[in-house]
Amino acid sequence: xxxxxxxxxxxxxxxxxxxxxxxxxxxxxxxxxxxxxxxxxxxxxxxxxxxxxxxxxxxxxxxxxxxxxxxxxxxxxxxxxxxxxxxxxxxxxxxxxxxxxxxxxxxxxxxxxxxxxxxxxxxxxxxxxxxxxxxxxxxxxxxxxxxxxxxxxxxxxxxxxxxxxxxxxxxxxxxxxxxxxxxxxxxxxxxxxxxxxxxxxxxxxxxxxxxxxxxxxxxxxxxxxxxxxxxxxxxxxxxxxxxxxxxxxxxxxxxxxxxxxxxxxxxxx
Numbered sequence: 001x002x003x004x005x006x007x008x009x010x011x012x013x014x015x016x017x018x019x020x021x022x023x024x025x026x027x028x029x030x031x032x033x034x035x036x037x038x039x040x041x042x043x044x045x046x047x048x049x050x051x052x053x054x055x056x057x058x059x060x061x062x063x064x065x066x067x068x069x070x071x072x073x074x075x076x077x078x079x080x081x082x083x084x085x086x087x088x089x090x091x092x093x094x095x096x097x098x099x100x101x102x103x104x105x106x107x108x109x110x111x112x113x114x115x116x117x118x119x120x121x122x123x124x125x126x127x128x129x130x131x132x133x134x135x136x137x138x139x140x141x142x143x144x145x146x147x148x149x150x151x152x153x154x155x156x157x158x159x160x161x162x163x164x165x166x167x168x169x170x171x172x173x174x175x176x177x178x179x180x181x182x183x184x185x186x187x188x189x190x191x192x193x194x195x196x197x198x199x200x201x202x203x204x205x206x207x208x209x210x211x212x213x214x215x216x217x218x219x220x221x222x223x224x225x226x227x228x229x230x231x232x233x234x235x236x237x238x239x240x241x242x243x244x245x246x247x248x249x250x251x252x253x254x255x256x257x258x259x260x261x262x263x264x265x266x267x268x269x
Contacts, residue, residue, distance in 0.1 A: 005138045006089050006117050007181050011206070012232060014056045014089070019266035021223075022258060023057040023091065023208070024048075025238025026079065027064050034248050040068070040075040043250075045082055047242050050255035054262035057089035059208075059236050060116075080114055090117045091142065091208070091234075097122030097129055104132040111136045118142050120186060120208075123170055124155075127177055134178045141183055143174050145198060148188025148211030157194075167194075171201045180204050187226070189217025189235070195225035207233045212261070213240030219261065223268045237261060 004010075015021050026047065028040050037043045048058065060079060065072035083090050092114060096106040110119040110133075118140035121133055133141040146156050146167040156167040164172075171185065187198045189211030198207065207226055211217035212235050219235065226233050237257075245253030 003115070003138075004084070004087065006140070008206070008232075011056070011089060011234075015232060015269065018054065018056060018262065019269045020054055020056055020262040021233050021235050021265055021269070022051075022055045022261050023059050023234040023236040024051050024055045024241055024254075024258060025059045025061065025093070025210070025236050026242065027061045027238045028242065029064060030068070032243055032246070034246060034250055036248060037250075040065070040072070041078050041082075043242075044075070044079045046251040047254050048079075048083055048086065048088075050251040051241065051258040052086055052088070054255070054258040055088065057091060057234050058083050059091040059093050059210075059238070061238075062092055062094040077114060080116060084115070084117075091140075092116035092119045095120050095122050095144065096133075097125055099125055099129045103129050107132040107136060111139045118184070120144065123174060127173070130174070130177060134182060137182060139182070141178060142208050143170070143183065143185050145171055145174075145185040146187050146191050146194055148190045148215055148217065152188065152191065165194075165197075168197065168201060171198065175202060175205070180206070184208050184234075186210065189219075189222045190215055192218060192221045192225055195222060199226050199228060203228055208236065209233055210236040210238075213237040219264055220268075223265065227268055235261075235265070 026044050033043050065076040080090050092110050110116050120142045123143045158166050184206040187207045189209050212219055241254045241257045244257040
């Protein structure tokens with residue numbers, strides 16, 4: 001299969017065509033799957049097929065697969081390949097962050113071995129921990145800026161002597177490292193009061209926004225704060241979609257939940 005490079009134009013085309021900026025998170029836990037579903041791959045394929053009309057992208061949290069050992073690794077590779085066969089954007093949520101040869105190997109793993117379109121990266125070790133990912137000019141690096149968890153207050157929301165927050169310093173430095181066709185930023189939906197500040201610093205960059213659904217982020221408020229003429233968004237929902245039902249109707253329930261979110265998004269798009 002020929003690799004499809006997802007530049008801004010391609011992503012924007014999907015968003016406008018579907019009237020959706022939905023990213024479905026595949027945080028698949030075998031303990032939460034219906035008992036008659038035989039494998040993680042079967043579950044994922046059913047979810048993807050059901051939500052294709054409503055989703056622009058899929059985000060795969062690597063921890064849910066790595067914990068299963070070799071079988072999980074195989075499921076991860078096959079899930080990525082299946083999604084890409086449907087011409088959808090694949091984010092590997094791996095939150096890698098290291099330096100030197102280690103960072104280079106992480107980048108190779110994510111972009112070559114697993115063939116992901118994008119990977120989440122922790123920038124708090126500085127530029128040299130991010131550059132190996134940005135060296136893949138036709139893939140996306142998604143840097144953590146302001147995350148949706150409560151612990152974000154421990155460091156990201158600390159203020160420097162200049163008065164700016166640590167996450168603002170990260171954004172201002174990172175835009176010197178990569179351009180708008182290869183760099184996105186994570187901005188948590190539960191931190192809606194800060195989203196306009198983020199958008200003002202990176203008006204032309206994509207934002208990946210987790211925290212809608214099970215974490216309680218407000219979709220309408222998020223879209224009002226982050227949509228701009230030249231900066232776009234991908235809004236992720238995971239548990240609220242893939243575990244919408246614990247029964248064998250899990251795929252149709254996921255489709256219904258994804259459709260509901262897509263309809264709400266369409267009002268803004």
